[in-house]
Amino acid sequence: MVQHNHRESYDVVVLGGGPAGITAAVSAARNGASTLLVERYGFLGGMSTAALVYPWMTFHSATGEQVIKGAAQEIVDRLQERGGSPGHLRDTIGFTYSLTPYHPEMYKVVAFEMLQESGADVLLHTSAIDVTAEDERIQSVTLYNKSGIQTVQGKFYIDATGDADIASRAGAPWEQGNAQRKVQPMTMKFRMKGVRLDSVKQYILEHRDQFYEKTLFDRLDELPLTSVSGFFELWERANLSIPREGVLFFTGPGADEVLVNVSRVTGLDPTNAADLTKAELEGRKQVLELEQFFRDYIPGFEQASISEVGSQIGVRETRRVIGHYVLNGYDVLDGRRFPDVIARSGYPIDIHNPEGKGITANFIREGGAYDIPYRSIVPQKVTNLLLAGRCISTTHEAQATTRLTPSCMAIGQAAGTAAALAVSLNCGNIDVPIRTLQQRLIGQGAELGLAKESAE
Structure with a gap:
């Protein structure tokens, strides 16, 4: 007999316990919906914890305006x-x-505490393996874990799997990658300890031409060193096999620790298990190659060593569900406003070349921010499902900014609030009253760039 520690039916079922799923489940529960969060790992956090996607970038526009608040803050x-x-x-x-x-x-602990306080149920070590859908509605999801195979029913569902696993199985249309269906590369991130950051900073100040042109050189004496992009000459001299142009790392959380974001695995599909297996093996080989490179070439790393490697390789892009509006690159770069805004972001378009070296970066006009419309989290052809995280309805270009963690947190809060509202009103996803949703989000501290009265 299978033993259950949760109910068999809920108002809202959230699949995926990453940054978007956490805020979605917390918000749904806080808005009065009985809520279940399902996560395949034995901990929460998704890419932020399993793949060491660190730090969170960014809560602000380029001019310094904080455009993401609410549950994320x-x-x-x-x-x-x-x-x-x-x-x-x-x-x-x-x-x-x-x-x-x-x-x-x-x-991991803070997220779990917030979920417990909200009243949401959490089921870890559990994967969604099937979806039953009829008449454009999900009837149930089938879960697998150590207890066996279980079925859970929800009035509403939120796909926060990152890969649109639930939406695609429920019949929602989707696309993947660029025009050639190629996705951004995967990266195996890792930390190194024993780094002398004073030596790193000194080298930067003495070799400015070897670093990213926007580096805040003239402020390094007053600011803590948080991030480094460069060492271009040393990278070229080492002639590594990894298709990058230089070094990228971020300091912390330890005082002598950095997070290295340099490995690059291209040409593989993260939704294909065989490809994902190849990526994991290649990524870990690259980590060892990079550790030796840092020790041999980069000042301050002579005595440094690996302190942690991601539990899994970091994935930037997979399926994108086609919703009632497809957010595009022009919307982002023009800082477009939408009447059904449910989240905002100031992160630029940041596309890692799917086929080799290079990053394409395009910045938002006048250092502003863009709106993410509600219609972009509403999938076509499934009426009781909402999207949260990197699988929302965007083009390949726009996804290169909406995929960032603070944006996903803000989207998750909106999805959870909207799902609870839909349940209380007994309406479909596209019929959720936008002004009421916006009013609730603003009341929860979310930043929508609207005057409070305009959402009432």
Whole structure:
């Protein structure tokens, strides 16, 4: 007999316990919906913890306006209270205005505590393996874990799997990658300890031509060194096999620790298990190659060593569900406003070449921010499902900004609130009253760029 520690039916079922799924489940429960969050790992956090996607970038526009608040900011505040984050710091690379370091182990605990306080149920070590859908509605999801195979029913579902596993199985249309169906590369991230950051900073100041042009060189004496992009000459001299142009790393959370974001695995499909297996093996080989490179070539790393490697390879892009509006690159770069805005972001378009070296970066006009419309989290052909995280309805170009963690947190809060509202009103996803949704989000501290009265 299978033993259950949760109910068999809920108002809202959230699949995926990453940054988007966490805020979605917390928000759904806080808005009165009985809620279940299902996560395949034995911990929460998704790419932020399993793949070491660190730090969070960015809560601000390029001009310094904070455009993401709400549940995402609450997480940062709670981490700060227990010493798990210094809060928002300046990005010393200058690519974004700010970045937000955090301790992943504390994030796992903070997220779980918020879910418990909200009243949401959580089921870890559990994968969704099937979806039953009829008449454009999901009837149930089939789960697998150590207890066996179980079926859970929800009035509404939120796909926060990152890969649109639920939406695609439920019959929602989707697309993947660029015009050639090629996706951004995967990266195996890792930390190194024993780094002398004073030596790193000194080398930067003495060799400015070897670093990213937007680096805040003239402010390094007053700001903590948070990020480094460069060492171009040393990278070229080493002639490694990895298709990158230089080094990228971020400091912390330890005082002598950095997170290295350099490995690159291209030409593989993260939704294909065989390809994903190849990527894991290649990524870990690259990590060992990079550790030796840092020790041999980069000042300050002579005595450094690996302190942690991601539990899985980091995935930037897979399926994108086609919703009632497909957010595009022009919307992003023009800083477009939408009447059904449910989240905002100031992160630029940041596309890692799917086929080799190079990153395409395009910045938002006048250092502003763009709106993410509600219609982009509403899939076509499934009426009781919402999207949260990197699988929302965008083009390949726009996804290169909406995929960033703070954006996903904001989207998750909106999806959870909308799902609870839909349940209470007994309406389909596209019929959720936008003004009421916006009013609730603003009441929860979300930043929509609207005057409070305009959402009432």
